[in-house]
Amino acid sequence: MRVEIPVELLTDRQGDENAELILKLIAFFREARHEWVISPRDVEAVHAFLERHVPVLAQIYLLLAQKASMAQAWAPHGGTTGVVRVTGETLAADIRDLERPAVLVVENAIYDWQMIEALARLLGCEDVVDAKEDSRLGVYNGGGKDGATRHAVDQAAQFSRTKRVVLVIDSDSFHPTDRTANHEKAEVAAREGVNSHVLSFREMENYIPNRVLARQPKKTVGMSSMAKRLESLKNFSTEQRAHFDMKHGFKGKPQKGPDRKGWHSGKVGATYVIPTRHGDLYEEVAEQDLITLQDGFGTDLPDLFLQEVMRGGISDRDLDGLGPGAKQELQSMFETIRGVI
16 A cells, blocks of 8 residues: 655654654555655654664664655656555554455455466566565455455444455356446445445457467367367457357357247257357357357466466456456556555
């Protein structure tokens, strides 16, 4: 978090009364747990405070204040967005909030974190991974959208003033214009102070680049089948790919009644079903591609993605095939997470 300590909190009686808490706060900056927001004109007040209360550590903390002030001076528009402004009344509560690890709530703590870590390493956001490894960021398993939303709200309630909680959930959207119940869940959480990010694509797995899909599986027979699926996937537009069920494909039993939309080619195993919620999204896709993709790409994609990133076989350029706005959205997600760390 970015934290500002006003000058009046350092001087005279307030400075004496709050010295212990302020020094604890400055220690957060020294440990790089949080970022100090300070104007160059306020460094002298910090110097006087430190000389009065901690002469031994004064030089170390003074250099820290000077470095932070220079960063603030060069920040665009003063860099005031998302700053925790401490006051005499809120200081103790702010310290408690800043001491606690930030919280990231996802639907599945194993698979979703594998995806987030892989994307973070691709996009130069390793600081988010470092925060988790250093226990400055806790990742919590929601057990689905409803559980994740409830857990995020519960976690937010543990913070007094600054709700350092982020909720990241799938949109489950079947169409680019689809507004789902997950958007409403995220808005409910946001009203309770949670920072919510609903993915634009259908699920986390839709952000896995094609190069990763080309690497599975190891068996020769499976490679032939997967290569065919990948070629059919490449025939999709970016919007069609973004809302395709990457794990399970078009597998399923056709529904009875007027909403039924499924075909059978007359061959065993060649049935595919397009849910009506997709609308006309896949109407122009060749039937053979829909048949080929009926089984999707499996459920172990996040682990495969992370392995490939760690091996160095994937770069951020591989994300370009996901569409022009994909990288920007993912960067926005990481900025939201960074904003609470």
